[in-house]
Amino acid sequence: MPNTYVSAAEAMIRKEGGRATDSRVRILALLLAEDQAITHREIETRMSGQQLDRVTLYRVLQWLADRGLIHKISSDDHVWRFHVNHAAYAHQHAHFKCTNCAKVVCLEDLASGRQSERLLTLPAGYRFQAIELTIKGLCAKCV
Amino acid sequence: MPNTYVSAAEAMIRKEGGRATDSRVRILALLLAEDQAITHREIETRMSGQQLDRVTLYRVLQWLADRGLIHKISSDDHVWRFHVNHAAYAHQHAHFKCTNCAKVVCLEDLASGRQSERLLTLPAGYRFQAIELTIKGLCAKCV
DNA sequence: ATGATATCGCAACACAGTTGCATTGATTGT
DNA sequence: ACAATCAATGCAACTGTGTTGCGATATCAT
Known part of the structure; x- marks a missing residue:
């Protein structure tokens, strides 16, 4: 784990006013170094x-997500994946999952919120809040 | 459970060449009568x-889904929901989930597959297969 | 009616995630 | 530098969803 990730992680945590514990720093540094979204199990x-501890990992991930440092991604395998909130992903964005x-x-951030909202009509009386978009396909390695 | 749903369910199952067991018929009839997607637990x-039996329910739902009589819907609460495949939902379609x-x-079926595919660009070498779109918001009762 | 076998019911298991509580350790004030 | 505070951790036990193996049962073709 390069030192830059560790110090960046510590700075991010302190900026949120949280205690920079070993667990938090190491977990966030690991996520900063990772380009893809990974599961609790993979981090473990x-x-x-x-x-x-397993539980600590769950709590740290939740803490980081609550403060917007990372985000949780739901998937059809019913396992949460976690990814750092880079600037490019600050807004609503889509996810890709390799089916293999x-x-x-x-x-990348796509202005799909408004566009997709117009693509479909909700039943009468329904209120739009957010859109979740997942593209499934094959990644470059699995094509 | 109106008789029409039961006989319709039985016909659909036989058409697939499967045995029309009590469990299958009753479960499919229940789903035919339901307008919203429901969980394993709700069916139980x-x-x-x-x-x-719980396990039988899981197996029947999988059997129905494998043959395209129903479809499974993934959600951020990590519980599968099941819904009959009416003609209107035969193709790719979006789902709505009430956050309350x-x-x-x-x-309704939206020609979003092609349109949304064009809204975003996949990384080089990636192949598109399918799109999953969930709108979150408030339903008419919860607004 | 009967036999072949698809399906069921039960028990046990796997895995993700949560809760309560005693202990530990990061920060703050002196 | 040191003690006090209380946020955060580790452990144990638990919940809920979903799966697997296998003997028992029920459906359907004959």
Whole structure:
């Protein structure tokens, strides 16, 4: 884990007014270094060797997500995946999931909220709040 | 459960070449009578009183989904919901989920596959297969 | 009616995620 | 630098969804 990720992680956590504990810093640094969205299980595996309780990992991930440092991605395999909130993904954005290797990546921000809202009509009396868009297909490795 | 749903369910099952067992017929009839997508748990509750094992329900739902009589809807609460495949929903279609009461309904078929595909660009080498679109908001009751 | 076998029911399991509580440790004030 | 505070951790136990193996049962073709 390059030192830049660790110090960046610590700075982000302190900026939120939270305690910069080992767990938080290491987990966020790991996510900063990762370009794709990864699961709780995958993080746990990468962390093995270092002391880290399952529950703590759940709580740290929730804490980071609550403060908008990362975001949770729902998927059809019913496992949450986590990804850092880079500037490009600050707004609503779509996700891509490979149907072969289950890799999940964030797609660039698309002004799809408004556009897609117009593509379809909600039943009378329904109110629009947000849109969730997942593209399924094959990633470059699995094509 | 009106008789028409039961006989319709039985006909659909036989058409697929499967055995028209009590469980299959009753479950499919229940889904035919339901306008919104419901969970395994909700079906189990509605079936209580009648002999029906949890595992059988899971297997029947999978069997119906495999043959395209119903479809499974993934959601951010990580619970599958099931809905009959009416003609209007035969193609790719979006879903609506109420953020208050968790009600899920299928939205009309929208030619969003091609349109949305054009809205965003996949990374180089990626292949498009399908799109999943969920609108979140408030249903008429929860507005 | 009967036999072949698809389907069911039960038990046990796998895995994601949560809660309560005692312990630990990061920060703050002195 | 050190103690006090209380946020955060680790552990144990739990919940809920979904799966697997296998013997028992029920459907359908004959």
